[in-house]
Amino acid sequence: GFQDAVVGADQSSGWNSPGDEAGRVYVLYGPLDLNGTVDLATTDHPMTVIYGVDAMDHLGSSLGVGDIDGDGRDDVAMGAAALGTLRNAYDRTGGAGDGPDNSRENAGDVYVFFGRADRPATVDLRRADDVLTIYGADGGGSSPDRMGEEIVAAGINGDGRDDLMLGAYRADGPDNSRPDAGDTYVVYGASNLRGQVLDMAQPPAGTTVIYGASDRAISGDALAAGDVNGDGYDDLFIGVPGDRGPLNRRASG
Numbered sequence: 001g002f003q004d005a006v007v008g009a010d011q012s013s014g015w016n017s018p019g020d021e022a023g024r025v026y027v028l029y030g031p032l033d034l035n036g037t038v039d040l041a042t043t044d045h046p047m048t049v050i051y052g053v054d055a056m057d058h059l060g061s062s063l064g065v066g067d068i069d070g071d072g073r074d075d076v077a078m079g080a081a082a083l084g085t086l087r088n089a090y091d092r093t094g095g096a097g098d099g100p101d102n103s104r105e106n107a108g109d110v111y112v113f114f115g116r117a118d119r120p121a122t123v124d125l126r127r128a129d130d131v132l133t134i135y136g137a138d139g140g141g142s143s144p145d146r147m148g149e150e151i152v153a154a155g156i157n158g159d160g161r162d163d164l165m166l167g168a169y170r171a172d173g174p175d176n177s178r179p180d181a182g183d184t185y186v187v188y189g190a191s192n193l194r195g196q197v198l199d200m201a202q203p204p205a206g207t208t209v210i211y212g213a214s215d216r217a218i219s220g221d222a223l224a225a226g227d228v229n230g231d232g233y234d235d236l237f238i239g240v241p242g243d244r245g246p247l248n249r250r251a252s253g
Helices: none
Strands: 007-008 024-026 047-051 063-066 075-080 110-111 121-122 132-135 152-156 163-167 183-187 197-201 208-211 224-227 233-237
Touching: 007 063, 024 075, 047 110, 047 224, 063 197, 110 163, 152 224, 163 224
Parallel strands: 047 121, 063 152, 132 197
Antiparallel strands: 007 024, 024 047, 063 075, 075 110, 110 132, 152 163, 163 183, 183 208, 224 233
16 A cells, blocks of 8 residues: 655644634545655545634644554544644643543543545534544643644553553643642553543553653653564653753753
8 A cells, every 4th residue: 555644734724614624634544656746735635624613823833643453454643732833832822632521621532533445525623523622731820731742652561452652741740739740541452442532630540650850850741652562562762841850950861
C-alpha cells in the first residue's frame, strides 16, 4: 500500500464557522507526488477533512499516527490542546479543548480517527460517533492542563497495538499538589476503543499516569518513544524543561 499524509491546521475554521479557529486535520491519501504540490484550498486529491468541535479548540495543534486498535490500519490521534503556532503556548489566552460539555476551560481534548476502508470526504467531530474522545482532567484558572499538547503513538507494552502517550504539561501532579509539575498519560491500544470517551479526571483502569517530580517542572512538554535497549518494547522519553536538575540550576531541564 501507499503511505498517507496527515496535516494539522489548528487555526482553521470549523464546520461552516469562518474564523472560529476550531481547527482542522487533513488526511491526504497516497500515493502523493513527491515532486508536486498540493493546494488544500483547491485540490481534488483524495482526502478526508476532519473539523474541530468548538471555537478556539485548535484541533490539529498536535498529531500522532499509529495502529491503536490493531486492525492493520493506522489511526490518527489529534490534539485540541495548544495555542496557534504564532502565540506563546505557556500563556493562558488562546484556546484548547474544554473537556466534557465545555466544563473545563483549556483542559485539552484528544480525538482518535480510526483508519477505515472507506474514505469519507469530511468528518465533523461534533457528530462523529466512532471516534475515541479523551478529556483532560483540569481546566480554568491560570494553569489549565492542556492535555494532548504532545502526542506520541508507540508500542509500549508489546501487544502488537500502538499506545498513546499524551502530555499535559501544565497539569499539577498527584491530587493537584504540584503546580505545573506536568503529567503524562499512557493510554494503551485496544480493539474496543471506537466510540469510547475517556476522562483523565478519573483515568480508566489500565491507564498509566506519570507525574512530574516538582513544582513547575512542566513534565511532558516534549515526548518521544523508541526501542533503545532492543528488547522489543518501545521506551518512553519525557522532556522536563522546567526541572532544576542535580546541580539545582533553574529551568535547566
